[in-house]
Amino acid sequence: xxxxxxxxxxxxxxxxxVLISLFSITISLILxxxxxxxxTGKFSNTLEAYKEMFSWPFIPECGLSDTIQKMIPLxxxxxxxxxxxxxxxxxxxAEGQLYLGAMATTWGALFLLKDFQNPLVVPILLIxxxxxxxxxxxxxxxxxxxxxxxxxxxTLMLNYIxxxxxxxxxxxxxxxxxxxxxxxxxxxxxxxxxxSIGDTGIHLGIFIAFGMAVIVYILMNKTRWGFDLxxxxxxxxxxxxxxxxxxxxxxxxxxxxxxxAGLAGAIQMLGVQHRLQxxxxxxxxxxxxxxxxxxxLNPWAAILVSFLFGGLIVGSExxxxxxxxPISLINVxxxxxxxxxxxxxxxxxxxxxxxxx
Numbered sequence: 001x002x003x004x005x006x007x008x009x010x011x012x013x014x015x016x017x018v019l020i021s022l023f024s025i026t027i028s029l030i031l032x033x034x035x036x037x038x039x040t041g042k043f044s045n046t047l048e049a050y051k052e053m054f055s056w057p058f059i060p061e062c063g064l065s066d067t068i069q070k071m072i073p074l075x076x077x078x079x080x081x082x083x084x085x086x087x088x089x090x091x092x093x094a095e096g097q098l099y100l101g102a103m104a105t106t107w108g109a110l111f112l113l114k115d116f117q118n119p120l121v122v123p124i125l126l127i128x129x130x131x132x133x134x135x136x137x138x139x140x141x142x143x144x145x146x147x148x149x150x151x152x153x154x155t156l157m158l159n160y161i162x163x164x165x166x167x168x169x170x171x172x173x174x175x176x177x178x179x180x181x182x183x184x185x186x187x188x189x190x191x192x193x194x195x196s197i198g199d200t201g202i203h204l205g206i207f208i209a210f211g212m213a214v215i216v217y218i219l220m221n222k223t224r225w226g227f228d229l230x231x232x233x234x235x236x237x238x239x240x241x242x243x244x245x246x247x248x249x250x251x252x253x254x255x256x257x258x259x260x261a262g263l264a265g266a267i268q269m270l271g272v273q274h275r276l277q278x279x280x281x282x283x284x285x286x287x288x289x290x291x292x293x294x295x296x297l298n299p300w301a302a303i304l305v306s307f308l309f310g311g312l313i314v315g316s317e318x319x320x321x322x323x324x325x326p327i328s329l330i331n332v333x334x335x336x337x338x339x340x341x342x343x344x345x346x347x348x349x350x351x352x353x354x355x356x357x
Contacts, residue, residue, distance in 0.1 A: 004353075021296065036049050036329070039325065056314070058311055069201070069271075069310075070284075070309075071209075075212075075306035076260045077260065077261050082297045082299060083216065083260075084257045087230070087232045093136070093159050093258070093285070094258075094284075095163075096285070098281060101129035101133040101261065102276055103165065103276065106185060106188075125270060126208075129266025133263065134256070135255075136158060137257050140158060144250055167278065174276065182278075183277065185275045193271070232249060265281075268284075287309060289338070309334075
């Protein structure tokens with residue numbers, strides 16, 4: 001008699017991580033193609049959709065600048081989540097932290113520093129948004145560290161609070177009286193805008209994002225603190241016995257993760273939107289979760305993955321214009337990628353053996 005036995009692999013080759021990501025993307029693209037085929041009824045439309053989605057966003061004369069603009073908040077939220085995921089703290093609140101950063105930056109641009117025409121105004125506003133995101137990340141961090149409150153529930157609930165707080169402001173006291181009753185604020189003064197690079201349409205936030213990638217890599221791979229995070233993630237009890245202050249590290253990691261998401265919100269306000277408005281984020285914080293996992297918690301890989309996801313968003317917008325395919329398809333694709341990633345993780349980390357009873 002034989003039986004099927006599922007057992008965990010003792011050693012997982014490094015290339016398995018790359019295979020998992022490639023496998024997830026491949027499965028997702030196949031399923032997306034089937035979805036487009038089912039939606040349009042023509043296989044040729046599927047091929048045309050792939051062509052538009054993977055050419056338009058990456059051509060300099062077409063959508064490359066838009067792709068890079070969307071890459072910036074995706075990269076920053078992904079980098080922030082990479083930090084906490086390394087220690088197995090599941091921050092689902094990057095979207096809310098991004099909203100808080102955008103809200104604080106708007107307050108600074110429209111009220112606090114409206115008449116402060118100084119070269120330091122943009123750095124101050126960026127710091128303001130970063131601090132707001134750090135504060136919003138610290139709340140679930142403190143609750144997790146001292147009360148052992150589930151961080152998934154806490155961060156998810158704070159997302160709703162941040163979202164409706166912003167909605168209250170743009171529908172109420174901050175609403176532009178000359179905005180034709182749309183839920184948005186007045187345009188920021190031009191001296192608060194993040195400068196652009198020539199006529200490319202790309203703002204200086206791209207250099208800030210790359211700088212953050214370098215800092216996160218150094219923190220996670222070249223410092224004692226990064227080693228402590230990994231120890232806490234592998235075995236929290238062992239970390240405590242080793243003298244590592246787990247509570248302090250949890251709070252600080254959540255603050256740093258929130259700070260990067262808040263910085264993403266600030267850059268989005270000063271570099272792209274120049275006003276706070278309803279739906280300014282198409283879910284950058286949630287997409288950051290997929291970016292962190294797909295990059296295998298590697299800051300360098302997060303740069304490439306965020307660029308590709310920026311292209312997917314721009315490509316889906318192009319499909320909506322040319323082929324009238326709903327832009328919500330990109331949300332379906334992201335969900336499929338995440339599910340494929342989780343499924344393939346299990347497939348590659350475990351093996352099936354047939355053994356005698």
